[in-house]
Amino acid sequence: MALLDTSGRRASVSSASAQPETRATSKLAQKLELNGFTRRDFLKYCGCLAGMMGLSQLAAPQVAEALEIGAEGGKLLPVIWLEGSSCTGCTEALTQGTTPDIPQLVLETIALNYSETLSAAAGHSLEEARRETIEAGSYLVVYEGAVVTAYDGNILRVADEKGTDVLLETVKNAEAVIALGSCACDGGWMAVRPDDADAMGVQKFLSEHNVDVPVVNIPCCPANPEWLTSVILEYVLTGHLPELNDKNEPAALFSQTIHDNCPRRGHFENGEFVYQFGSEEEAKGYCLYPLGCKGPQTYAPCAVTRWNRSLSWCVEAGAPCAGCATINPMNPQANWVDENTPFLERHRDFAVGPITFQPTTVAVGLTVLVVAVLGVHCAGMKLAGRMDGGADFEPERRWDEKHGGPEAHEAGARAQRLYDDLDEMGLEPKNTGLHRKRDAAARKAAAKEAPQAADSNNDTHAEGGDE
Amino acid sequence: MAHLAHYREAHPLPMVATHWVNLIAMIVLIVSGLQIHYPLIPGVMGIARGLHMFFAFVLVINCIVRIVFAFVFKSAPAGGTRRLVRDYKTWLPQKDNKHQLWAWISYYLFLRREHPIAAKLGVPQKIVYLLIAPLIFFTAYTGFCLWGPTMNWPVFTWGLELVGGPMNMRVIHYLCMWVFIIFMCIHIYLSLVEGASPATLIFFWKETPGLVYDPDTMNITGFDGMGKEPDYGETFKDPVRAAADAAAVAAREKHGKE
Ligand code: HEM
Ligand code: HEM
Ligand code: SF4
Ligand code: SF4
Numbered sequence: 084m085a086l087l088d089t090s091g092r093r094a095s096v097s098s099a100s101a102q103p104e105t106r107a108t109s110k111l112a113q114k115l116e117l118n119g120f121t122r123r124d125f126l127k128y129c130g131c132l133a134g135m136m137g138l139s140q141l142a143a144p145q146v147a148e149a150l151e152i153g154a155e156g157g158k159l160l161p162v163i164w165l166e167g168s169s170c171t172g173c174t175e176a177l178t179q180g181t182t183p184d185i186p187q188l189v190l191e192t193i194a195l196n197y198s199e200t201l202s203a204a205a206g207h208s209l210e211e212a213r214r215e216t217i218e219a220g221s222y223l224v225v226y227e228g229a230v231v232t233a234y235d236g237n238i239l240r241v242a243d244e245k246g247t248d249v250l251l252e253t254v255k256n257a258e259a260v261i262a263l264g265s266c267a268c269d270g271g272w273m274a275v276r277p278d279d280a281d282a283m284g285v286q287k288f289l290s291e292h293n294v295d296v297p298v299v300n301i302p303c304c305p306a307n308p309e310w311l312t313s314v315i316l317e318y319v320l321t322g323h324l325p326e327l328n329d330k331n332e333p334a335a336l337f338s339q340t341i342h343d344n345c346p347r348r349g350h351f352e353n354g355e356f357v358y359q360f361g362s363e364e365e366a367k368g369y370c371l372y373p374l375g376c377k378g379p380q381t382y383a384p385c386a387v388t389r390w391n392r393s394l395s396w397c398v399e400a401g402a403p404c405a406g407c408a409t410i411n412p413m414n415p416q417a418n419w420v421d422e423n424t425p426f427l428e429r430h431r432d433f434a435v436g437p438i439t440f441q442p443t444t445v446a447v448g449l450t451v452l453v454v455a456v457l458g459v460h461c462a463g464m465k466l467a468g469r470m471d472g473g474a475d476f477e478p479e480r481r482w483d484e485k486h487g488g489p490e491a492h493e494a495g496a497r498a499q500r501l502y503d504d505l506d507e508m509g510l511e512p513k514n515t516g517l518h519r520k521r522d523a524a525a526r527k528a529a530a531k532e533a534p535q536a537a538d539s540n541n542d543t544h545a546e547g548g549d550e
Numbered sequence: 551m552a553h554l555a556h557y558r559e560a561h562p563l564p565m566v567a568t569h570w571v572n573l574i575a576m577i578v579l580i581v582s583g584l585q586i587h588y589p590l591i592p593g594v595m596g597i598a599r600g601l602h603m604f605f606a607f608v609l610v611i612n613c614i615v616r617i618v619f620a621f622v623f624k625s626a627p628a629g630g631t632r633r634l635v636r637d638y639k640t641w642l643p644q645k646d647n648k649h650q651l652w653a654w655i656s657y658y659l660f661l662r663r664e665h666p667i668a669a670k671l672g673v674p675q676k677i678v679y680l681l682i683a684p685l686i687f688f689t690a691y692t693g694f695c696l697w698g699p700t701m702n703w704p705v706f707t708w709g710l711e712l713v714g715g716p717m718n719m720r721v722i723h724y725l726c727m728w729v730f731i732i733f734m735c736i737h738i739y740l741s742l743v744e745g746a747s748p749a750t751l752i753f754f755w756k757e758t759p760g761l762v763y764d765p766d767t768m769n770i771t772g773f774d775g776m777g778k779e780p781d782y783g784e785t786f787k788d789p790v791r792a793a794a795d796a797a798a799v800a801a802r803e804k805h806g807k808e
Contacts, residue, residue, distance in 0.1 A: 329711070338702075354595035373589060380716035409715055417714035429588060430721050442721045446728035453732050457739045463660055464743050472553045473744040474657070476761070476770060477664035482649035494769035501783050505773060510782060512553050512760040512773060514745020 111154035111192050120185055128185045135313035135388070136325065137335045149320050154192045160319050161222035162190075163213060163253055164198035167246060168239050168273050168282060169228020173264040174200045176305040184392060186312040193319055199241075210242050213253065220256040223315060224296075229266040229273035229282035229415075238280050250285070251292060259297040259324055260285055263311055265407055268300040268330075270415035276434060278415065286331060286412040299324055300331045302383065304407035304419070309388050310336055330412055332382075341378035341404045344386035347371065371398060375427040377406030403427065472513040478502065553744070554630030555760035555774040556751040560670055562625050565637070566755050568616040575609040576730060578602075583727050606693055613686045628669045630763030630770065632786070641680060644669040646768050667769060675740075678733065685729060692723040762786065775799060 115125055129150065130143035138146070164174075177187055178201070199209070216222055231238045232247060239246035254260050262285040265271035273282035286298040301310050314333055317325050325333040342348065350356070351370040358364065358373050370376070381404055390396045397404055406423035422431055432439040464470055479495025480487070487495075505512075561569070578601055585591065585598035620641060624634035628646055646669035653666035654674050666672070671679065695706040696719060713719050741748045747758040762772040762785050772783025777798030785792065 329707070343698075352596050354589060354591075354593040356589050356592055356595075377717070380720065406717070409717065411714055414714060417718075422715060422717050430724065431717055433721075442725055446725055450728060450732055450735065453735055457735060460658070461739070461743060467660060467663075469744060471745050474663055474665045477653075477667060479769070480650065480667055481653060490767065491769075494764075494767040494771075497767075498770045501770065501772065505782060508782070510773060510775075510779060512555075514553050514747035514760075515750055515758050 109151040109155050111151050111189065114188050114192055115185065118188060120188075125185060128189075131309065131388070131393075132313050132316060135310070135333075135336060136317045136321075146316075146320070150189060150193060150316065153319055154189075160193065160315070161216045161219070162225055162315065163216055163222055163257075164201070164225045164227065165250065165253055166199045166241070167226055167228030167250070167267060167285075168231040168280060169264070169266055170272075171200050171227065172305040173227045173267075173308075174198070177308040177311065179308075179391065184308070186308050190312050190315060193316070206242075217253060217256055222257055223318065224254055224257045224260045225263050225311070226250065226260055226267045226285050227263045229270045229280070230285055230288040231273060231280040231282045232288070233279065233281040247288070250288070251294065254289065254294060254296045257296050259299060259318070260289070261299045261301060261311065261314060262286060262412075263301050264306040265302045265304045265410055265419050268302045268410040269412045270418050271304060271410075272418070272420055274415035274418045275420045276416075283415040284410070284412045287415065290413075297324060298331050298412075299327065299333065300410060300412055302332065302337070302408045302410045302419075303385070307385070307388055307390060310384075330410060332410075336384050336388075337382045337408070339382065339384065341381045341383055341386055341398065341408075342376075344384070345370075345378055345398055346386065347398060365401065371401075371403040373429070374403045375425065375429055376403035377409075377423050377426075378404040381406045381408050383408035472511070475502065553747070553760045554628075554763055554770075555776065556629065556747045556758045557626060557632050558751070558755055558757055559626040559632045559634060560629055561752050561755070562623050562637075563755060564619050564623055565616070565625065566752060568612055568619065569752050571608065571612045572616075575605045575612060576734070578605045579609060580727060580731065583724075587724060603697065606690060609686060610690045613683055617683065626670060628763050628765055630761050630774075631765055633765050640670050641676065646765070647673050647676070678737075682733065685726065689723065689726040689730070692719055692726060695719045696723060778802070 112122070112125075115122075126143050126147055129146040130140040133142040133146050134140055136146075166174075177184075177190075179187070230247060230250060236245040236247035241249050262268045266273050266282070267285050269284040269287070270278070270282035271284075273280055284300070286300065289296060289298060299314055301307075301314065303310075310333065313336075314325055317323075325335060328334040328337060330337070342351070345351075347368065347370045350368070351372060355367070355369040356364065356373045357369045357371050360374070372379075376398065378398060385396045385404070385408070386398070389399070403426065405419075405426045407419050409417075409419035409422050411417035411422075424432060428441060430442050432441060433445075434440075467474065476498070478499040479491060483491040483495065582598040582602040582605070585594065586602060589595050589598075620638040621636065623637050625637040625640055626633055627635045627640050627644060646667070650666050650668055651673040653662070654668070654672045656662045657664070657666055658674075691706075691709065694700045694703075695709050696716060700706055701710070701716070710716055710719055713722060741752075747760075750756040750758065757776060759774055759776040759779050761770045762774050762783070763769070764771045764784065764786070772785045773779075773781060774785045774787070775781045775795065777795040780799050781787075781792065781795060787795070
């Protein structure tokens with residue numbers, strides 16, 4: 084087991100088993116008990132955590148022990164929680180209203196020692212605490228909200244400093260930055276067209292400023308606190324960040340789509356859909372695909388970890404997935420909102436200047452236009468008498484008439500003679516008509532009216548066709 | 551008067567087969583694709599997706615086969631002749647078409663009265679048909695970017711990254727369908743507006759009488775009645791065939807008189 088083999092700097096599990104008595108009295112255990120959680124609850128949570136870190140659920144007791152040992156040793160890993168241009172929704176998601184949750188308690192006990200939103204302290208002393216942590220080094224930064232860069236960064240000022248400067252200063256000695264929530268990953272809501280604030284994600288901002296601190300992106304709006312704690316705790320326990328995918332998201336969490344794990348997937352496969360809210364189909368819990376569910380395009384483990392203490396999540400609660408986990412860290416213009424609105428349509432809108440439109444509108448419009456033009460063209464063909472066989476051929480290519488050699492002119496003259504002869508004989512090479520019966524009747528009628536024409540045709544076969 | 555004789559040599563049987571497969575695959579893909587886009591008929595989503603993926607493979611393989619056929623089989627370089635060249639040559643620029651692009655455009659815009667002389671495929675036609683193959687491969691690529699079993703392959707994640715994710719890829723894939731639909735509207739219109747002969751040839755391999763084209767002089771030299779009408783001028787037929795056609799015409803004439 085990777086967890087046990089790692090001679091992590093922070094917590095060694097082998098020493099944990101050497102002193103099992105710490106478990107009963109550990110600070111963490113006390114804290115949990117005070118908040119009404121049983122050891123069983125805690126172990127269950129540790130099982131989930133083990134799962135998210137790519138370990139077996141059976142590793143739960145070891146994870147629990149490691150957490151408790153870590154907590155015993157005091158604040159092992161300082162975490163600085165910075166607010167960018169945010170709604171603090173991700174903080175809200177972590178604190179979850181009235182009672183603290185296991186992840187929050189664990190995180191607070193083991194790591195979190197500075198948060199702009201949650202700290203009791205304020206103003207100067209708080210800034211001082213942050214500076215001290217930076218000086219001491221070896222800490223993680225959690226960044227919530229977008230990095231807004233308009234007006235040279237003055238659009239967001241914190242404690243009389245530019246928000247961008249605070250970020251740059253804070254990451255200076257950090258071991259890693261966790262960009263928490265889609266805003267921090269690529270600008271999110273803040274970067275939505277027309278993006279007046281020049282918002283972007285932490286990764287792009289830091290790479291533009293040549294800062295090479297590792298960035299872990301944890302998307303969603305808000306980010307699920309369980310993913311955050313799993314990343315921090317994995318770092319605490321093993322001393323390394325989780326394996327990241329090409330968007331710097333924890334690969335174990337963000338490699339499958341919502342649709343892959345959705346409980347309504349059976350209905351999708353059966354072709355049982357909700358077409359309208361409030362319908363009978365909705366009551367039956369059918370698939371929300373026609374209502375614009377972005378689950379098939381969205382890589383996130385919402386269906387697995389679920390939300391609000393694993394209570395439920397968007398699709399389970401009856402809302403089509405809005406695709407809030409869609410991030411493009413280096414391209415704020417492709418933020419999840421612009422990529423996925425309108426939420427209740429199957430496809431996103433596109434925009435040219437101030438005009439937004441659905442792909443279907445343009446495609447159908449263009450097709451109707453083409454068909455209309457063809458209709459007009461068809462009327463033209465009819466008027467020009469080209470319908471049964473097209474127009475007469477040019478005897479010689481126009482270009483050849485002017486620029487061609489004698490052979491071309493000769494061939495042209497020959498063709499002209501041929502056409503004259505054929506005209507004289509009334510031989511009309513026509514295509515098979517589209518209305519065979521009608522044409523046959525017309526021909527019969529014509530033959531009756533002009534029997535002489537048939538006679539003149541008779542003359543031709545002696546000459547024709549022997550070459 | 552116009553129109554060349556429609557000879558089988560223009561579209562040899564293997565190409566008639568690939569055109570059929572192409573048509574069927576395309577129709578199934580469009581119908582099932584529209585169903586996937588918005589499941590109007592609820593119960594058949596599974597079938598639609600199954601058919602869509604099956605015919606996706608059919609379409610791609612058929613397209614590759616058609617390209618291989620171009621190097622294996624021979625076909626006529628122009629309409630109105632039974633002369634044969636390696637089929638791929640009919641897809642390259644041909645002398646017969648030189649300086650004829652504007653002629654075609656102005657013909658279709660009613661800016662000129664006369665039908666331009668051309669090789670088997672007129673210039674705009676050739677360009678558009680040539681674009682169909684890359685468009686099929688491109689659509690297939692975007693489709694495989696959306697298909698569960700393949701979407702995590704590096705070739706496809708590269709493309710997903712490039713366009714900004716699966717939502718945009720879906721829209722691109724969807725718009726590709728509309729490009730095919732628009733092509734088909736124009737293609738079907740143009741192949742039918744001057745009569746059914748081109749279609750009866752490509753679908754049923756049925757020949758129709760018409761003018762005879764001489765690839766050497768690159769102009770029209772005669773009229774092939776194919777036993778339905780009297781031949782005239784230079785038709786390049788072997789004597790046996792010519793005699794048979796003449797006899798058939800004589801018999802028809804006699805029959806018609808009674
Ligand atoms: C040639 C290879 C093709 C492949 C591999 C392919 C594959 C796919 C896949 C995987 C999907 C998504 C299905 C799902 O989410 O379950 C899809 C959707 C679709 N396909 Fe194709 N397809 C191909 C060709 C075509 C063609 C030629 C057309 C139309 C001419 C077409 C039209 C559509 C449409 C309209 C959708 C629905 C898109 C949406 O609204 O999300 N596909 N295709
Ligand atoms: C009812 C439908 C269709 C009709 C009547 C039709 C008719 C024709 C005709 C007459 C030709 C021969 C053109 C010539 O050489 O003069 C042709 C060739 C061709 N058609 Fe169609 N077609 C139909 C559907 C389609 C569809 C759906 C596609 C693909 C999207 C397609 C793609 C092509 C291509 C690529 C060629 C040139 C191919 C070759 O030589 O193998 N056709 N078609
Ligand atoms: S509700 Fe959404 S995620 Fe779930 S099966 Fe339907 S389309 Fe997929
Ligand atoms: S289900 Fe979709 S909308 Fe809901 S949190 Fe997950 S990614 Fe976001």
